[in-house]
Amino acid sequence: MNKSIVADERISDAPLSGEETARYSRHLMMPEVTADGQRRLKAAHILCIGAGGLGSPAALYLAAAGVGKIGIVDFDDVDLSNLQRQILHGTKDVGRNKLESARDRLRDANPNVEVELHECRFSSENASGLVARYDLVIDGSDNFPTRYLSNDVCVFARKPNVYGSVFRFDGQATVFAPHLGGPCYRCLFPEPPAPGTVPNCAEAGVLGVLPGIIGMVQAIEAIKLILGIGETLVGRLLHFDALKMKFREFNVRRDLECPICGERPTITELIDYDQFCGIAADVPAMSVRELKRKFDARETIQLIDVREPFEFEIARIDGAKLIPLGQLADRLHELKQNGQTVVHCHRGPRSAQAVEMLRRAGFAPVYNLEGGIEAWADEIDPAMQKY
Numbered sequence: 001m002n003k004s005i006v007a008d009e010r011i012s013d014a015p016l017s018g019e020e021t022a023r024y025s026r027h028l029m030m031p032e033v034t035a036d037g038q039r040r041l042k043a044a045h046i047l048c049i050g051a052g053g054l055g056s057p058a059a060l061y062l063a064a065a066g067v068g069k070i071g072i073v074d075f076d077d078v079d080l081s082n083l084q085r086q087i088l089h090g091t092k093d094v095g096r097n098k099l100e101s102a103r104d105r106l107r108d109a110n111p112n113v114e115v116e117l118h119e120c121r122f123s124s125e126n127a128s129g130l131v132a133r134y135d136l137v138i139d140g141s142d143n144f145p146t147r148y149l150s151n152d153v154c155v156f157a158r159k160p161n162v163y164g165s166v167f168r169f170d171g172q173a174t175v176f177a178p179h180l181g182g183p184c185y186r187c188l189f190p191e192p193p194a195p196g197t198v199p200n201c202a203e204a205g206v207l208g209v210l211p212g213i214i215g216m217v218q219a220i221e222a223i224k225l226i227l228g229i230g231e232t233l234v235g236r237l238l239h240f241d242a243l244k245m246k247f248r249e250f251n252v253r254r255d256l257e258c259p260i261c262g263e264r265p266t267i268t269e270l271i272d273y274d275q276f277c278g279i280a281a282d283v284p285a286m287s288v289r290e291l292k293r294k295f296d297a298r299e300t301i302q303l304i305d306v307r308e309p310f311e312f313e314i315a316r317i318d319g320a321k322l323i324p325l326g327q328l329a330d331r332l333h334e335l336k337q338n339g340q341t342v343v344h345c346h347r348g349p350r351s352a353q354a355v356e357m358l359r360r361a362g363f364a365p366v367y368n369l370e371g372g373i374e375a376w377a378d379e380i381d382p383a384m385q386k387y
């Protein structure tokens with residue numbers, strides 16, 4: 001028997017009302033739920049990031065199931081193109097604020113549920129405060145900065161981050177919870193893909209029913225974590241292929257070198273996630289071919305590798321000095337401020353952060369190596385091990 005994430009002392013002694021007893025009767029008759037479990041659901045607080053394709057079915061079913069409080073973070077208006085999958089919203093809601101539309105639908109589904117609206121972009125400034133008020137997070141976001149933020153804030157707060165993502169006909173779901181023994185998002189994906197390399201649903205499309213399936217998987221996982229029953233997706237990544245109608249699962253493990261939940265974490269507070277994902281990073285860049293030309297011309301270049309030591313073991317560019325990004329601020333004295341400095345990581349986002357930091361510290365000129373060591377392997381040294 002698993003332990004519920006909702007502590008016993010938070011469950012009120014008050015019995016369910018007659019209306020609630022009738023409403024939840026199909027739950028109450030199950031020995032895995034009973035009135036005790038239903039009162040635990042009533043005591044639970046869940047935060048949904050986004051009222052879109054995943055958040056819609058998740059929030060709707062969680063409300064129907066009797067979760068006491070559901071918070072929703074969103075700042076969009078309902079667009080006609082949303083209705084193909086975002087079933088919280090109807091045709092009459094087009095042009096309305098998504099939060100208000102969601103609240104009306106959830107209240108209709110179950111007026112016993114308290115719906116809290118957070119009209120904002122989920123950001124490093126507000127994430128910790130928001131997550132502190134809830135027992136778990138349903139990540140229904142559709143972009144990498146929000147996924148990393150949702151992961152990091154949940155790792156710090158020791159709250160499960162119930163993850164889902166969809167793309168065309170494929171969906172994935174898992175529960176990230178290092179405090180429950182599983183990995184976090186960064187254990188699986190230490191670095192975001194380079195901006196522009198992974199199309200999102202707006203660019204590549206998504207089968208409308210697919211987020212329904214994945215969002216409902218997220219809702220089921222949330223309910224199991226609250227009731228403390230069954231086997232959760234902690235440590236397992238579920239993959240669903242709608243075209244083949246196949247579910248597959250992969251065991252996923254914590255990475256002891258993970259920069260946030262590993263044994264020696266280098267990330268100890270929330271960061272700038274747009275910059276981390278290379279979205280806002282507007283730093284001077286150098287191509288791998290330009291760097292190779294400069295090496296060949298025997299120009300003096302200070303090359304800094306800001307990856308982790310295990311990555312340096314896999315592949316390195318000759319002459320690079322390894323200083324993991326998390327140590328850079330404390331090791332600036334080891335570097336020359338003047339002369340050409342080039343910084344690289346795996347694919348570019350971490351080194352973009354490092355370039356920002358070095359420029360603020362007075363280094364000039366300093367460049368980000370475009371595409372990181374991966375581009376070096378692709379364009380300059382095909383024998384180099386890729387990872």
Ligand SMILES: [Zn+2]
Nearest residue numbers: 184187258261
């Ligand atoms: Zn991790």
